[in-house]
Amino acid sequence: MGFEVDAGGFYGEYGGAYIPEMLYPNIRELEENYMKIVQSDSFQSKFRLLLRDYAGRPTPLFRAERLSAHFGTQIFLKREDLNHTGAHKINNTIGQILMAGQLNKKRIIAETGAGQHGVATATVCALTGMECIIYMGALDMERQAPNVKKMLMLGAEVRPVHSGNKTLKDATNEAIRDWINHPVDTHYIIGSVVGPHPYPDMVTRFQSVISEEIRIQLMEKTGRDYPDYLVACVGGGSNAAGAYYHYLENEGVKLISAEAAGLGVDSGFTAATSLLGRPGIIHGSRTLLMQDADGQIEEPYSISAGLDYPGVGPLHAWLAESGRATVFAITDDEALQAAMLCTRKEGIIPALETAHALAALEKISPGAEDVVVVNLSGRGDKDMETYIEKLEI
Amino acid sequence: MINRIDQLFREKDREILSIYITAGYPELHDTGKVLKALQESGADMVEIGIPFSDPLADGPVIQRSSQLALQNGMTLDLLFNQLKEIRESVSIPLVMMGYLNPILQMGMERFLTRCRDTGIDGVIIPDLPPAEYETRYLDLFLSYGIYNSLLITPHTDDKRIARIAALSEGFLYLVAAASTTGARNSVGDQQRNYFQRLKEMNLPVPGLIGFGISNRPTFLTACEYASGAIIGSAFIEALGERNALTLEERVKSFMGEIRGNALT
Numbered sequence: 058m059g060f061e062v063d064a065g066g067f068y069g070e071y072g073g074a075y076i077p078e079m080l081y082p083n084i085r086e087l088e089e090n091y092m093k094i095v096q097s098d099s100f101q102s103k104f105r106l107l108l109r110d111y112a113g114r115p116t117p118l119f120r121a122e123r124l125s126a127h128f129g130t131q132i133f134l135k136r137e138d139l140n141h142t143g144a145h146k147i148n149n150t151i152g153q154i155l156m157a158g159q160l161n162k163k164r165i166i167a168e169t170g171a172g173q174h175g176v177a178t179a180t181v182c183a184l185t186g187m188e189c190i191i192y193m194g195a196l197d198m199e200r201q202a203p204n205v206k207k208m209l210m211l212g213a214e215v216r217p218v219h220s221g222n223k224t225l226k227d228a229t230n231e232a233i234r235d236w237i238n239h240p241v242d243t244h245y246i247i248g249s250v251v252g253p254h255p256y257p258d259m260v261t262r263f264q265s266v267i268s269e270e271i272r273i274q275l276m277e278k279t280g281r282d283y284p285d286y287l288v289a290c291v292g293g294g295s296n297a298a299g300a301y302y303h304y305l306e307n308e309g310v311k312l313i314s315a316e317a318a319g320l321g322v323d324s325g326f327t328a329a330t331s332l333l334g335r336p337g338i339i340h341g342s343r344t345l346l347m348q349d350a351d352g353q354i355e356e357p358y359s360i361s362a363g364l365d366y367p368g369v370g371p372l373h374a375w376l377a378e379s380g381r382a383t384v385f386a387i388t389d390d391e392a393l394q395a396a397m398l399c400t401r402k403e404g405i406i407p408a409l410e411t412a413h414a415l416a417a418l419e420k421i422s423p424g425a426e427d428v429v430v431v432n433l434s435g436r437g438d439k440d441m442e443t444y445i446e447k448l449e450i
Numbered sequence: 451m452i453n454r455i456d457q458l459f460r461e462k463d464r465e466i467l468s469i470y471i472t473a474g475y476p477e478l479h480d481t482g483k484v485l486k487a488l489q490e491s492g493a494d495m496v497e498i499g500i501p502f503s504d505p506l507a508d509g510p511v512i513q514r515s516s517q518l519a520l521q522n523g524m525t526l527d528l529l530f531n532q533l534k535e536i537r538e539s540v541s542i543p544l545v546m547m548g549y550l551n552p553i554l555q556m557g558m559e560r561f562l563t564r565c566r567d568t569g570i571d572g573v574i575i576p577d578l579p580p581a582e583y584e585t586r587y588l589d590l591f592l593s594y595g596i597y598n599s600l601l602i603t604p605h606t607d608d609k610r611i612a613r614i615a616a617l618s619e620g621f622l623y624l625v626a627a628a629s630t631t632g633a634r635n636s637v638g639d640q641q642r643n644y645f646q647r648l649k650e651m652n653l654p655v656p657g658l659i660g661f662g663i664s665n666r667p668t669f670l671t672a673c674e675y676a677s678g679a680i681i682g683s684a685f686i687e688a689l690g691e692r693n694a695l696t697l698e699e700r701v702k703s704f705m706g707e708i709r710g711n712a713l714t
Contacts, residue, residue, distance in 0.1 A: 075550055077507040077576040078601040078614075079625060220513050226504065233506050240605055240628045338551045338577065339504065351525040352555030353503040 060305035060372070060381065066254020067343075069379065071371035074253035076341045079237045083245075084341075086160065088255045094159045095152075095262055107151045108266060111184070112141045114148075116267075118274035118430070123402040130423040133278070134405070134433045135271055137296060144408065144435030145264060145296045146177035150246055152263030154181040157244035164188045164243040168232040170197055170225030171362030171439065172204025174248030179213035189213040192231045196223040197362065204439065222356045225366055229340050249293025250370035253341030257298075257370050264299025271430060272303055285427040288313040289434065290414040291384075292328070292364035294373040296434035301376075311383065312376060315417040316369075317359030318386035328357035329386040330369040331377040339368040345377065360389035360443065361409035363435075391416040393447050396437065408435035409443060454543035454571045455597055455620035458494055459656050459677065466678025467669070467708060468495040468658055469685050470547065472515040473532075474524025475501075476690055480697060481532050482539075484689070487698040489542050491705035497574060497680065498533075500526055500548030507576050509632030511683040515690065526552050530564045537569035543620075545599070547574040558587055562594040572597030572620045580614050588617070599623050604644040608651065615653040624648065624657045624676055632683030633662055637671040645675030669708050681708065 066072050066088075074084055094100050108114040116136045125132045137145040157165060165187050169175030175191040182189035191208055195217040198205050208215050221227035229252075236245045250257040250264075276282040283304060289297035291314045304310040319327035327333065334345030339354055347355045347367040359365045369377075376382035387395075392409060395416035400406050407415060411434045423429050437444065444450060458466065469488050473481045481498070488496050501519035505512060526548070536544070546565060553561050553575065565573065573596060578587075580600055591598050597620035602611050605628060615622050626641055627633065648657060659672040660680035672679035688704040695703065 073582070074579060075577045075582075076579070078580075078606060079507060079603050079628060079630075081603075081610075082605040220510070221503065221517070230504055230506055234509070234630045237507065238629050238633070335555075337554065338549075340506075341577070346551075348551070348555065350555065351527070352552035353520060354551070 060376065062254065062258040066258070068372045068375035070336065071342070071344050071374040072254055072257060073343050074341055075338045075343060076253050077237070079240070080233070083236055083240050084253055090160060091156065091255050091259050094156055095259070100155060100159065103155055104152055108148065112147045112151060113139060114266065115270045115274070116140060118271060118278065120278065121403050124399065127398070127402060128418055128423070129425055131426070131428050132418070133275070133284070133428065133430045134403070135267060135300065135430055137267065137432060137434045138405070138407065138411070138436035142173070142177045142180055143438060144173050144177070145267065145299060146174050146248060147180065148266055148299065149248065149260050149263045149295060150174070150177040150181045153244070153246040154185050154187065157187065157246070158185065160244060162242060162244035164190070164239065165246055166190045166192065166232050166235050166243055167246040167248060168192050168225065168228040169248065170194070170228065170365060172197070172201040172208065173363060173435065173439065175213070175215070176204055176207050176211070178246050178248070179208040179211035182213060183211045190235070191215045192218050192228040192235065194218045194222070194224040194228045197225065197228070201362065224356070226354065226356070233340065249295040250298045250372055251293040251340055251342060251368060257342065257372055260295055261298040261302060261372060264295050265302035267296070267299035267432065268301060268303035271300065275428065275430070279428055281428070283307055283310050284430040285309070286311045286313055286421060286423055286429040288315065288414050288417050288429065289432040290315045290364060290410045291369060291373050292317070292366045292410065293368070294370040296432050298370060298372055300432040305381070312381060313417050313421060314373065314377070314382045314384045315387050315413040316384055317361055317364035317413055318388045319358040319360070321388055322386045326358035327386070328359040328364050328366065330357070330367065331373065331384045332386055334369070342368070342371050344368050344371045345374040360392065361413065363408070363410040364413060385417045385420045387413040387416040391419070395419070396444065397448055405433065406437035407433055408437050409440045411435055453595065453597060453620065455495070458543050459621065462494065463656070463677055465673045466494045466658065467492070468497060468678065468680040469493045470497040470499055470680060470682030472499040472501055472512065472519050472686060473529045474519035474522045475515040475686070476518065478522040478524060479532065481529065482536060483697055484701060485536060485540050485544070487701035488705070489540050491702045492709055493542060493705065494678065495543040495545065497545045497547040498529070500529065500546060500552055502549040502552055505549060507630055509630040509683060511632045511686050515686045526556055530568055533568045543571045544569065545572040545574060546570050550575050550577045559590060562590060562596050565596050566594050570596065572599055574599050574623060576601060580617055584617055601625050604628060604641065611648070611651065611653070615655055618655050620655065621677070622653060622655050622657045623680070624659045626659050626661045626663065626672070629661055631661055637668060642675070649675055666708055666710055
């Protein structure tokens, strides 16, 4: 079974570019150029240099002894939390800012939910001197005030979005509308493996440095370049796509995706897209989507702002449907407990998103000799307020 | 039976005025009333907007009207039920305009069946790509006799314009500027050049200009270059105004201004 994107931008039945004609030239320009640019030596040397000297890669693969003992298996943590700006998001924004430069764009727009992608985008814009406009739901701006201040300090303009429910979905709509109104000089840095083709593939490629490094690091540490289990959280799914990429065709690696169940899959307050979604179209992509009977997109809920998206990247819809990945829905409480466990056993405070991946360790039963890699996608600094409140610290 | 859109363009080749409405706005059961008032006050065609939670190509005015319509309880199923008897009183061409997802959830074939049974003449689905329409749905549309009008913009190249025009039936939707709906652009030189270029291409279907047409001057300018124009946001705004006028009076007053026979 193939998991690479096809010529039309599809993974199985999912993906494509369902965009109004006003966006066609923008998408076409990107589609025609991105592979050429990404594969060129000059791009690769700049990209690799910035990943190393600016983002701080390679990120370590850490053998988590006490978590391993707790679960009776061999657990390794891929430390994406040690990247500059605190998560894997920077891998993508570095790739895309270089792409924008190659395409002679002068203006960058991006959407953000919790503010992590917004900060990662504002960061690379400061680095390259590019004009930067971040769309953020008015409600999210209230909830994530410190990240708004970071973006402002980095020189970005943060535009509050008042349409719809004033969260990530609406911020994405507004960024797309901006792009419609600025078809020539603007590049849109989407933050996940979502949106119209070629975004899901392009972002996956930028994030695939994660699985590239895991292969080398596992070989050094275990004498084999692949794990038995590979665990990651999925909102849009960019950290998971990057961690899975080099293992997609290796059926010896069990892919475990953790989605946010919120208050419970059947509670009505959830973001368990693969389990509850039906095929539909969001932000230019056909994917599994939380929607009502009339095809109106539903507002998801999760304690973690980064998993709070009603769709999922088309690659993940295909991985779930084809059975290549196993999807577990993790509740808010399970994620909080897992965050505490990781903190107390390993001295690492994970992001709330990542905590969902850690909680999935409770759902699988690896053997004592099995190798389990968890993609530790981000650090928990941004979530301290939630931890303090919910864990009564 | 000849499609009413063809009939319209056969009888009239200039100053065709098509009005966009959001179904279920301002009140849930206003759709039929607005349609009748539009016909009485001289609209040549109406595009009935199917409200959607995430209208990507729309500016604030249509976004807000869509959101209100959804809050009012509008659904695609209810819309078809409301329109069941519309053909007893409205004879101008009616076009359904909406985003792909609600239509796909109903099922394209069922959607087209209900369009046909209701007396809908055509559809506009901005986020259905021309290539996908051609390979997946064209034959179905042809068999139901429902017209599909596709969009082109000032940034669409000539080759693609020709291809999209060939796929369009009834009329081609000429987006006036690189913008979402409701942007108040005057018609500038760049747009005149684009419209002139289109005129010289002798496209196989007539064109209607939309996006940014908001008043009599912009309407008349659009009519210099195409068979007519489409007004959406400006009409929605006029409908939603808080004043003492009845819904029908608001429609009549707006149409009078555009047609240049406003009663003072």
